[in-house]
Amino acid sequence: MKVQAAFAAAQHRPIEIAEFDLDGPRDGEVLVEIKAAGLCHSDMSFFDGSRNWHDYPIVLGHEGAGIVREVGPGVASLARGDHVILAGIPECGECPACRSSKTNLCDAYFKPTQRRPFSLHGRPARAFCELGTFANFVTVREWQAAKIRSDVPLDVICCLACAGATGIGSAIFTARMERGASAVVFGLGGIGLNVVEGARLAGASAIIGVDTNPEKEIAGRAIGLTHFLNPRTVPDVVETIRGITGGGADYAFECVGSSAILSQAVESTRIGWGTTVTIGILPGDERVDLRPRALQEGRRLMGSYLGNVKTRSELPLLVDWYAEGKLHLDALISHRIRLDRIADGFGMLSDGRARRVVIGFDEPPHP
Incomplete structure (x- = not known):
């Protein structure tokens, strides 16, 4: 045909x-x-x-x-x-x-x-x-x-x-977020906004969105975002997240595909049990660059494929x-x-x- x-x-x-x-x-x-x-x-x-x-x-x-x-x-x-x-x-x-x-x-x-x-x-x-x-x-x-x-x-x-499956599933099936946990989502594109949906559905107490496009704040808050940070106007995103969450987010989701942002996501999570889920695909031959002790301090880094x-x-x-x-x-x-x-x-x-x-x-x- x-x-x-x-x-x-x-x-x-x-x-x-x-x-x-x-x-x-x-x-x-x-x-x-x-x-x-x-x-x-x-x-x-x-x-x-x-x-x-x-x-x-x-x-x-x-x-x-x-x-x-x-x-x-x-x-x-x-x-x-x-x-x-x-x-x-x-x-x-x-x-x-x-x-x-x-x-x-x-x-x-x-x-x-x-x-x-x-x-x-x-x-x-x-x-x-x-x-x-x-x-x-x-x-x-x-x-x-x-x-x-x-x-x-x-x-x-x-x-x-x-x-939808990637974002929602990353919060519920990959991270297995528990009710009352805090989450930060780096990148509020199609996948990131669905992570917000999944975190809200999991019962998150705080959902922080990080994006350079200020228009994403309206879309994010409409589906459950509690805080919005624009890296272009916030001097230190990691410290700001630690301040909002009282020491670091329980879960972080990197939805951009950037080694630098992935490093920020890991550092923004709580020492002892913070979990970062990497979703964004790094371009070309770019490699992950993390501070060695970031994971030794009890944090976890996980990958997610279609949530x-x-x-x-x-x-x-x-x-x-x-x-x-x-x-x-x-x-x-x-x-x-x-x-x-x-x-x-x-x-x-x-x-x-x-x-x-x-x-x-x-x-x-x-x-």
């Missing part, structure tokens, strides 16, 4: 839209009509020069939600008409990682696949995370589609597929939390666009004008 999809042709080239051919579902696969997809900095890295990648063209998009339209042979857990969130990290349910409660990183995630449902001008094309949600239809493996309830708006919960959320079994739980009014996902979406405005959407994401940008495939034409 013919589909419209946004893709990257090379680094330092604008994102493009073209008509691709899409192969139908084979054994263990499903065809999903994408209704909404979220824009993420990870997608942007394929054309802005920040990622070392050579397998072009690549259909972008890894945050998406839609409706199953066709199932291939051997598919048992999904049926036509099911509403689903697509997940970059699969959950096969059978490997040692899936059977363990310690990780969400299914072994299948690290095994390369030669399957290429998309093709452009007769040439097979890779899809980001084997998804490619910036297309109106995708063919994906069954274990990358999480069945969800059908009474929630797909143009809202699509953001749970990456930024330790097991995609097929736990993403539906996050959807339930939204339906029950526990999550304020609507407030985090600042712009809704059509696929033909995707370049504008990434521009707004890049310069900080947008919190979350969502492509609606049923959106009416822009006036």
Whole structure:
């Protein structure tokens, strides 16, 4: 079938839209009509020069939600008409990682696949995370589609597929914050604001946001932020955090991808038990630079990948939390666009004008 999809042709080239051919579902696969997809900095890295990648063209998009339209042979857990969130990290349910409660990183995630449902001008094309949600239809493996309830708006919960799961999960499933703990979030972008959501849901007594964009304060306070610090106007962020929390935050979350900020995050936590969760991806060959005694003083440093959320079994739980009014996902979406405005959407994401940008495939034409 013919589909419209946004893709990257090379680094330092604008994102493009073209008509691709899409192969139908084979054994263990499903065809999903994408209704909404979220824009993420990870997608942007394929054309802005920040990622070392050579397998072009690549259909972008890894945050998406839609409706199953066709199932291939051997598919048992999904049926036509099911509403689903697509997940970059699969959950096969059978490997040692899936059977363990310690990780969400299914072994299948690290095994390369030669399957290429998309093709452009007769040439097979890779899809980001084997998804490619910036297309109106995708063919994906069954274990990358999480069945969800059908009474929630797909143009809202699509953001749970990456930024939502990463942020909320980092507070609840990675850090396992306890009620009454204090948290500081460095970077209030799409992921950082979801960390605020997760910390609030965990019952945090204080949630401090750190960002150089003063406009992020309003968005943060609307969902639970109790304090806001702008490093450009606060002389010493670490000492200020220690003062607010009476010695250091119980938990810190680094959502920027900066070695210097990660060091600040660690130093801002309490001696003895402070925990820092690193979420932001450091660019290129940058290395972590920490004061040696910072960890020897009893602090912990943890990594988090998609918030330790097991995609097929736990993403539906996050959807339930939204339906029950526990999550304020609507407030985090600042712009809704059509696929033909995707370049504008990434521009707004890049310069900080947008919190979350969502492509609606049923959106009416822009006036």
